[in-house]
Amino acid sequence: MKKKNILVTGGLGFIGSNLVIELIKQNYFVIIVDKKTYSSNMMNINHLNKKNYKLIISDINNGKKISKILNQFKPVAIFNLAAETHVDRSIDDPSSFIQSNINGVFQLLEQFKKFNKKSKKSKFLHISTDEVYGDIPKKKYSVETDSYKPSSPYAASKAASDHLIKSYIRTYKLPIIITNCSNNYGPRQFPEKLIPKLIINIINNKNLPIYGKGNNEREWIHVNDHCNALIFIFKKGKIGESYNIGSDEILSNKILAKKILYLCKKKFGKKNNSKIIYVKDRPGHDVRYALNSNKLKKLGWKKKYTLIDGLNSTIEWYLNNFKWVKKLDKKNYTKRLGVKN
Numbered sequence: 309m310k311k312k313n314i315l316v317t318g319g320l321g322f323i324g325s326n327l328v329i330e331l332i333k334q335n336y337f338v339i340i341v342d343k344k345t346y347s348s349n350m351m352n353i354n355h356l357n358k359k360n361y362k363l364i365i366s367d368i369n370n371g372k373k374i375s376k377i378l379n380q381f382k383p384v385a386i387f388n389l390a391a392e393t394h395v396d397r398s399i400d401d402p403s404s405f406i407q408s409n410i411n412g413v414f415q416l417l418e419q420f421k422k423f424n425k426k427s428k429k430s431k432f433l434h435i436s437t438d439e440v441y442g443d444i445p446k447k448k449y450s451v452e453t454d455s456y457k458p459s460s461p462y463a464a465s466k467a468a469s470d471h472l473i474k475s476y477i478r479t480y481k482l483p484i485i486i487t488n489c490s491n492n493y494g495p496r497q498f499p500e501k502l503i504p505k506l507i508i509n510i511i512n513n514k515n516l517p518i519y520g521k522g523n524n525e526r527e528w529i530h531v532n533d534h535c536n537a538l539i540f541i542f543k544k545g546k547i548g549e550s551y552n553i554g555s556d557e558i559l560s561n562k563i564l565a566k567k568i569l570y571l572c573k574k575k576f577g578k579k580n581n582s583k584i585i586y587v588k589d590r591p592g593h594d595v596r597y598a599l600n601s602n603k604l605k606k607l608g609w610k611k612k613y614t615l616i617d618g619l620n621s622t623i624e625w626y627l628n629n630f631k632w633v634k635k636l637d638k639k640n641y642t643k644r645l646g647v648k649n
């Protein structure tokens with residue numbers, strides 16, 4: 309039987325490449341569209357059999373190309389993960405965030421609207437974040453119907469794209485679903501993000517810089533759990549709805565760093581001098597994100613990873629794939645960003 313086609317934008321990035329790997333395992337043919345920014349990595353997909361995917365280097369803002377791809381491959385689903393994603397970079401220069409996360413989504417929507425007139429079988433999944441809800445007080449959890457209160461230019465650009473999507477669902481009746489996921493970690497994450505940064509610093513016997521007092525709380529989900537939730541929502545989710553995707557593992561950055569330090573030291577079994585150091589906070593730093601994911605759980609989705617299992621396997625991955633880290637351009641992840649005001 310002929311394989312079904314799925315389009316993944318941002319498929320050379322962290323979550324996108326993990327999603328591509330999972331979709332291929334589940335016997336789909338994947339079309340990857342990626343602009344190849346600093347956070348993309350060919351090594352993320354190089355090990356895959358080329359018979360199972362087609363890579364197209366393109367900006368999602370290139371409407372003509374997107375239209376051609378949709379008409380040529382007629383994908384049953386479009387997973388949109390193409391985005392600028394680092395909050396600190398958005399503080400220094402929001403322009404690329406507006407361009408990719410808002411204008412890019414507008415282009416995708418316009419092309420999908422035209423494509424949908426000819427092919428009613430395709431669904432669009434827009435991958436968004438818990439950051440759109442803004443700061444959440446202790447003991448409170450964001451639900452899908454909460455209003456958005458983004459704090460950083462990154463979060464605001466994602467919130468704007470979610471709003472645009474909601475308007476296209478209502479006005480043009482397009483078959484789109486929005487997912488809002490918590491912080492991801494796992495293999496192939498660019499080390500400007502907290503967990504790989506901590507692991508790599510410990511491997512290199514360096515200190516662990518934590519913003520402010522380290523009390524900011526985040527909900528951490530393993531990337532494989534996120535990807536499985538996305539495929540589950542593609543199959544079982546209701547058109548026009550939003551779904552939170554979380555793990556219920558919420559902890560402060562300080563506690564997270566302590567856990568990672570403990571797990572690494574136990575694993576390496578040799579002397580390591582890395583310690584936590586507190587550095588200047590990020591401007592506008594949200595204190596807490598926490599999702600209520602009951603809507604998705606009620607649909608039948610369950611996570612597979614506990615935080616400890618997920619962290620242990622992620623540490624293993626970075627240890628076993630240190631050549632992946634060594635090939636990265638250091639200047640893209642070692643310089644402190646996002647402190648300008």
Ligand SMILES: NC(=O)c1ccc[n+]([C@@H]2O[C@H](COP(=O)([O-])OP(=O)(O)OC[C@H]3O[C@@H](n4cnc5c(N)ncnc54)[C@H](O)[C@@H]3O)[C@@H](O)[C@H]2O)c1
Nearest residue numbers: 318320321322323343344345347348367368390391408492
């Ligand atoms: N990482 C997280 O914790 C997290 C949590 C929730 C939601 N998300 C969302 O998931 C998506 C993927 O995040 P990630 O962590 O994998 O990011 P990433 O930075 O690792 O990857 C993003 C990919 O998108 C590509 N890209 C950027 N702009 C593009 C454009 N205009 N056209 C085509 N390709 C473009 C990049 O080249 C890169 O390969 C994003 O939409 C992000 O907002 C991430």
